Amino acid sequence: MTATSLTTDASRTFVVADLGGTTLRVGRVAAGAGSAEAVRRMPTEGIGRYPGLTARTLQDRVVDQLTRELVSYLGSSGGEGASAVGVSFAGPMTKDGTVLAGPTLWGSATPPLPITNMLTRRLGVPVVVANDITAAAWRYASAETDPFCLITISSGIGHKVFRNGEVLISDAGHGGEIGHWRVDPAADALPCECGGRGHLGAMASGRGVLLAARRAAAGDPRSFGLSALADTAGGDPARITNEDVARAVRADDPFATGVLRACMVPLAQAVNCVFTAIGVRRYLFIGGFAVAVGHRFVTLLGDELTRLGCFGLGDEEIRAMLSLGAEDDDHCLIGMARMLDRTLPALVNIGGGA
Missing domain, CATH: 3.30.420.40 (ATPase, nucleotide binding domain)
Incomplete structure (x- = not known):
């Protein structure tokens, strides 16, 4: 992927979600846009709110909340006619969109979660899921001419290095x-x-x-x-x-x-x-x-x-x-839309982002 090959077809609109350890955000972003619209924010139903629940219970609770909110949004005027759904996730993932861990969401280890396939089946539209900082890096990829490291300081800490048109991370989700x-x-x-x-x-x-x-x-x-x-x-x-x-x-x-x-x-x-x-x-701090x-x-x-x-x-x-970075909390939403705009045309079997 290269930042310079991003398309700018503004006729396409995406429903995007940012699933963080503290807050779940869902909104709409037109291809090539620099801001998110009709954004809804709500507390994430994870370990931050319910520290006494088991990791598996919290995982089910978080995924059900994400599905419910996306279904609701797709059925509303804010999400009607969306070309695809993109989700940024606060934790390590494989290239095919399998979640390896969610420490700030459900704490201790659980089995790998094929969240991309799950959401694709539940929503009935193309879905791409990427690590949150991977998604956020795409917001800055077209503006930053030199390699950069994006670091988020929020519920947890994550980072990604963007260099030569790609995020440096292994297909198995290691790094960052x-x-x-x-x-x-x-x-x-x-x-x-x-x-x-x-x-x-x-x-x-x-x-x-x-x-x-x-x-x-x-x-x-x-x-x-x-x-x-x-x-x-x-x-x-x-x-x-x-x-x-x-x-x-x-x-x-x-x-x-x-x-x-x-x-x-x-x-x-x-x-x-x-x-x-x-x-x-170059080190950019968000969160x-x-x-x-x-x-x-x-x-x-x-x-x-x-x-x-x-x-x-x-x-x-x-x-x-x-x-x-920009003084807002829409990094992942905007970046996810830009990532979708670049990757969606090439998708045959919908998979996750790196």
Whole structure:
């Protein structure tokens, strides 16, 4: 696939969904469009809402919710006449659209899920399913002239490298899951929702930062009491929210900023590793938490990355590598439509995206 070969047939319209660990979004995107229309947002019926349910029960619940919402949308004025359905999924997938894991959706391991075939049978229209960050990368593929790494900081952490017209990932779904890189080898390291410990996503995702803020507040009540977080949370560490943390960091609150700085250390190490391994010099950050913090997120990450150093680069060159993506939550919807526009004409037996 090449970014330059994307078609722009605006007469075609796609129904697209972004199935994330926190939110399910469904909308309509015309081929070649730069925005999504008639978007519906709702909480995902997964582990974030029902942490006590088994992984298999949550998997069934999430897939049923996705099917129900797509059926409803296809039957409404927003989805009538759609050429195809595209779904971005928060987890690793094979090239043929089989889900390998859904840590932020249903937690621990379950058998592989042939979600593309399931949805095709249930919906009766062509369906393409791709990893969420793979889909989001297609939003930026036509605008970015150099290889780039797209990293999402939301319920979890994921990344994809787009180079020479394709996302670098194996057909079996390996790669692009830096959130599950183990950065803390300690036996008692923080648990990840996938069942492992010490993973980057457990420490530097939105959920990881929130946990760190609550633990820091409980462990240092004096500093917490002087923070804006104490006001918004009513003095109760358990009532701190991600929105509270993001707002406090934007206001340069020392306590909240200190918490985020500590969480940035392993993220900076991850960026350093990608740069050192393959030389990519463009890193775009999306995801609810990164966007909520805004440009302070990139500034603080730049502080840690320059402290670590990137072999062969000066401080200004290092900071210039880091940017925020578009300040909305439609990356996967728009990217999925662009991916559909490119892949759908070539599909005979409808399969999933890489």
